[in-house]
Amino acid sequence: MSAPSRMSRLLIPVLVVLIAVIGWRAWQGATIERPGPNLPVVAMTPWGQRIVPTVDTLAEIAIWNSLKPGQPWNSGLAAGKEVRQKYAAGKIKVSRTPWAIADRVWAIGPWNTEQNIYLIDTGQGLILFDPSLDLYQPEVEAQIRGLGFQPEQVKWVVLSHCHIDHGQSCRTWQKRGAKVILGAADAPELEQCSDVVAAWFVPEAKNRCTPCGADIKVAGGEVLQFGDLKLHVIDSSGHTPGSTSFAFQRSGKWHLLSGDVVLHNGRHAWMGGNKADWGLYLAALGRLARFSVDGMPVRFDLLLPGHGAIELDQGQRSVELTERAVRSLVARRMAGEKVERLYAYPWLWENPN
Numbered sequence: 001m002s003a004p005s006r007m008s009r010l011l012i013p014v015l016v017v018l019i020a021v022i023g024w025r026a027w028q029g030a031t032i033e034r035p036g037p038n039l040p041v042v043a044m045t046p047w048g049q050r051i052v053p054t055v056d057t058l059a060e061i062a063i064w065n066s067l068k069p070g071q072p073w074n075s076g077l078a079a080g081k082e083v084r085q086k087y088a089a090g091k092i093k094v095s096r097t098p099w100a101i102a103d104r105v106w107a108i109g110p111w112n113t114e115q116n117i118y119l120i121d122t123g124q125g126l127i128l129f130d131p132s133l134d135l136y137q138p139e140v141e142a143q144i145r146g147l148g149f150q151p152e153q154v155k156w157v158v159l160s161h162c163h164i165d166h167g168q169s170c171r172t173w174q175k176r177g178a179k180v181i182l183g184a185a186d187a188p189e190l191e192q193c194s195d196v197v198a199a200w201f202v203p204e205a206k207n208r209c210t211p212c213g214a215d216i217k218v219a220g221g222e223v224l225q226f227g228d229l230k231l232h233v234i235d236s237s238g239h240t241p242g243s244t245s246f247a248f249q250r251s252g253k254w255h256l257l258s259g260d261v262v263l264h265n266g267r268h269a270w271m272g273g274n275k276a277d278w279g280l281y282l283a284a285l286g287r288l289a290r291f292s293v294d295g296m297p298v299r300f301d302l303l304l305p306g307h308g309a310i311e312l313d314q315g316q317r318s319v320e321l322t323e324r325a326v327r328s329l330v331a332r333r334m335a336g337e338k339v340e341r342l343y344a345y346p347w348l349w350e351n352p353n
């Protein structure tokens with residue numbers, strides 16, 4: 001027998017094992033792509049969606065994959081605990097650098113929290129979306145520089161809503177020359193540092209709010225042109241009076257900047273804040289789920305939420321799931337049940353249709 005054929009006899013079983021292992025790991029929801037410079041860790045959900053996960057999401061995926069149909073969610077909690085232990089031991093990595101998540105779109109900020117900040121290059125200036133807390137700004141600035149830009153190139157600060165964890169640093173950027181874009185109904189709240197902004201956050205947070213007046217107040221329905229970017233404004237009120245989502249198309253894909261209104265896998269907004277309104281929220285989710293441009297229905301590809309896992313495809317799925325979850329929550333509340341929250345993964349596991 002010749003040397004090459006002996007080699008191929010050896011190679012085939014090795015390849016088979018390798019493919020099986022990779023397939024198994026992907027099916028288990030393990031990390032399937034190794035990050036390069038500025039590329040995020042990407043995980044696969046049980047329904048074949050590519051996401052940039054948090055540790056919590058990895059734990060939820062592990063629980064989901066450990067369950068057999070019909071088993072209650074809680075019977076899989078050990079699988080989630082194992083993921084958290086592995087993460088604590090450094091065996092699971094969720095990278096913590098600026099991530100290039102789409103064409104000239106980066107997720108930046110400190111990734112030891114669930115808080116998502118986005119940077120978008122329009123070709124004629126940068127958009128900083130939800131720059132978040134003051135204490136993160138040195139890191140945000142360093143990351144902007146690390147990507148080859150200057151903080152002075154931030155021409156627009158777009159806020160999904162007035163809550164302090166999204167817009168506390170707004171005035172810092174405005175003083176540097178950036179124009180602030182905010183939902184009209186949230187503008188007076190941030191300008192006056194009202195209870196809507198911060199009263200809920202930490203007891204002393206109200207004193208930490210810096211008043212910030214919006215330069216451009218939006219109500220929904222506008223299309224803003226920033227450089228080469230057309231930003232579609234969608235009224236998403238309910239979480240706060242002026243919560244707003246922003247949609248744009250790039251490289252043929254629809255991106256939704258959803259703030260707190262739609263989160264990964266149908267996780268819904270926290271609704272315990274001042275002036276939160278469930279009825280408005282449900283109506284807003286309907287607008288998002290059936291959003292159209294020039295009469296053409298839009299299906300969102302990427303979901304760029306204010307917290308938690310980022311979705312690189314199938315974003316529309318989460319918009320529709322959130323609407324379904326909130327509709328069921330509102331119905332239960334109207335029936336007198338004192339329920340404030342549905343947890344997305346367990347809820348979906350137990351209510352698949």
Ligand SMILES: [Zn+2]
Nearest residue numbers: 161163239260
């Ligand atoms: Zn919020």
